[in-house]
Amino acid sequence: MNILRKKSAAHLPFSETAIELFIRLCGISSILFVFGIFFFVFREGAGFLFGGLDLGQFLTSVEWQPTSLNNKRYGAFALIVGTFSVTLLAMCIAVPFGLGAAIFVSEFCSPKLRETFKIIIELLAAIPSVVWGFIGLTLMNQLIISVFNAPIGLTMLNGSIMLALMSVPIIVSIAEDALKAVPDSYREAAEALGATRWQVVYRVLLPAAKNGLLAAVLLGAARSIGETMAVLMATGHSVNIPSGPLSWIRTLTATIAAELGEVARGDEHYQVLFIIGILLFTITFVVNLIADLVIKGIRQES
């Protein structure tokens, strides 16, 4: 029974062993990178986080004066509010469009149109965020000025529209997958009972796919929270608690991007920017984790 005996490692061709090792390394490295990045960001900010920074003030004060000579303030509250409000408004725009498009693509359109639609959506996802920022700075700026008769168009609304356009592709593709995963027998059962296609959607598909749709929305939101360039260019970039969609705001991400180049390595301001990084990391991590758990919930059910 020699043929069935296990070959010892020595008998395996060298290339095969090497490829296996390489693949394994790739897998492990992705984990290492994530931890490495978190470690680096944490190390840069840790000194000030645990010694000196008034965390209460950081989280609740609206005074962001890191460069003031005699009255330095590190209140990130307005930045946090800025990030969340621009994301929230973006989701208010992106969720109806994204879910609507996903429902249309998966349930109502012909296979040919579906392919075209998907290509366009992928194209939308491939546009670099700086280009979106550019569009916000020029086109959307003009549009908001003329439509709302506002003095300036670089506002939270502008940023939200850009973010919405950026997260729609994510929402559409994940939501469409979730709808596709609903067994066709459910649609057939409902239609055979006399349900119209629209009734099938809201009485059967939406409830059956709700976890997947929630995950789509959360991942879209995570994309918005982490986005930097477009919001830096489109929102006016001024520290402000917004009073409406036409207010200026500044986000956590944009603050890091705009200020990191101008601080001396190791000083307080530098460290605070890294603490903002830790905060962002934590927020997106939590959002992604919830989305993952939600998706895992679906798998276990089916």
Next chain:
Amino acid sequence: MVSAVRNRTYRRRIDGIMNYSIETENLNLWYGDFQALIDVSVRIRDGQITSLIGPSGCGKSTLLRCFNRVNERYGNVTTKGKIEILGKNIYDTDVSLPELRKAVGMVFQRPNPLPISVYENILFGLRIHSPIRSMTRTESDQIVEEALTSVFLWEDLKDKLKVRATSLQLEQQQKLCIARLLPLKPKIILMDEPCSALDAKGTLAVEELMEALAGTYTFLIVTHNMAQARRVSTECIYMFLGELIEHRETQALFETPQHPKTADYVQMRYG
């Protein structure tokens, strides 16, 4: 062995003028280029259980799925010929698909309750066919109880009404799929191999249920189980390669088939 062969005729509760619930004339159907039904002309008796037998792929499901137009879900279907349900041509322009499907219920091969509670499954049909919130809680409770009682499920499920229907046993699921048709008061119930996912006990239970409901409803049942066809149906249709070969009283079809193809099939599967 076959248990006692039934040869009774179910009496329709209200003696109507109409004798046939379903009538087709030269019905032809194509999936793309492939012709799945060839000149099928058939009349299904009102209030009776009619069975539809034939080898795999002969078009039984296709014929059945014509009668509530659920075939049209597939994009590549062409239908020619006439289908009259309850005296109305279902391809007339003034026919409403939801109304047709309300009158012609369907039970599928694999039990397919919706992934909602037992309670909501029963009410699903009513909810889609009537304006929002037109039922009071007591009314809907009563409808659910009646429907479940008719399919002998009430005792088993009365404490499980909030349970997700997809988590029930298969037999219960299939009975629930029959029960959810009843609140809509259909005239015809189409069944496509309703027992193929069930064990012997479940099969008998569904048959018993059909017999109890026959008379009130017209049943058309596709089955691969010859014994089942003999047990439950008053009339039987034999199909072969898209054509209707023979349609007679069940007992006659099995005992003295007129067509050699029917004889071959019945003997091979049964004799």
